[in-house]
Amino acid sequence: MSPSLPAGYFEDLYATATDPWGFTTRWYEHRKYACALAALPRARYRRGYEPGCSIGVLTEHLAARCDELLATDVAEAPLRTARARLARSPNVVLERRGAPEDWPRGGFDLLVISELGYYLDPPDLRRLWVTAIHALEPGGTLLAVHWRHPVAGYPQTGDDVHAALAAQPGLGRLVEHVEEDFRLEVYLRTPPAVRSVAAQTGLR
Numbered sequence: 001m002s003p004s005l006p007a008g009y010f011e012d013l014y015a016t017a018t019d020p021w022g023f024t025t026r027w028y029e030h031r032k033y034a035c036a037l038a039a040l041p042r043a044r045y046r047r048g049y050e051p052g053c054s055i056g057v058l059t060e061h062l063a064a065r066c067d068e069l070l071a072t073d074v075a076e077a078p079l080r081t082a083r084a085r086l087a088r089s090p091n092v093v094l095e096r097r098g099a100p101e102d103w104p105r106g107g108f109d110l111l112v113i114s115e116l117g118y119y120l121d122p123p124d125l126r127r128l129w130v131t132a133i134h135a136l137e138p139g140g141t142l143l144a145v146h147w148r149h150p151v152a153g154y155p156q157t158g159d160d161v162h163a164a165l166a167a168q169p170g171l172g173r174l175v176e177h178v179e180e181d182f183r184l185e186v187y188l189r190t191p192p193a194v195r196s197v198a199a200q201t202g203l204r
Helices: 007-016 027-039 057-063 076-085 122-135 158-166
Strands: 045-051 066-073 092-096 108-114 136-147 171-178 182-189
Touching: 007 076, 027 057, 027 136, 027 171, 027 182, 045 057, 057 066, 057 076, 057 092, 057 108, 066 076, 076 092, 108 122, 122 136, 122 158, 136 158, 158 182
Parallel strands: 045 066, 045 108, 066 092, 108 136
Antiparallel strands: 136 182, 171 182
16 A cells, blocks of 8 residues: 655655646646536535645635635645735635644635545545544535546545545535546535535525
8 A cells, every 4th residue: 555645745746847737727627627616516605625725726716605715735835826826815825734634723614625635545535534524514515526547656546535535424425426537526514414506595
């Protein structure tokens, strides 16, 4: 079993490229973000958290849906880019933190775990999900989205990450979107029971 990737891996990666995964340039990424944002069941959230925010591309979109948003990354280089991108978003706080070992205090009604889980070995991933669920307020939203293909050196695949999430108690799945390249799921913290967006908004 490969261990969780250390912070130095990401520092070295960003030393060679500001946007190593093409978050700002690839249509694949723009489309994936659109799918993720459309899957969120609420128009607005009170307090969100996005660990592993990288250079803040998804963060910028989430900022428009949250009264308060905390976004963190384990490496300082992408945070510098994210701070510049979000300089005009006073509702966003950017901090250097690792996940799950440096989880922030307080509760959240939105957690976004995007392209993060497969960097963790199984024990750390289980700790991530347990910690996240504990921090999620009743009825709160957990959005998870991950690349499905194996990557050399990564401890797990995206499907492994989502299988571990599905095994956790205290959640009910609202959305499952699976493509050849990525898996996207939305879970709600239970209780209360999971209700569709139509039911939540009085359409049925």
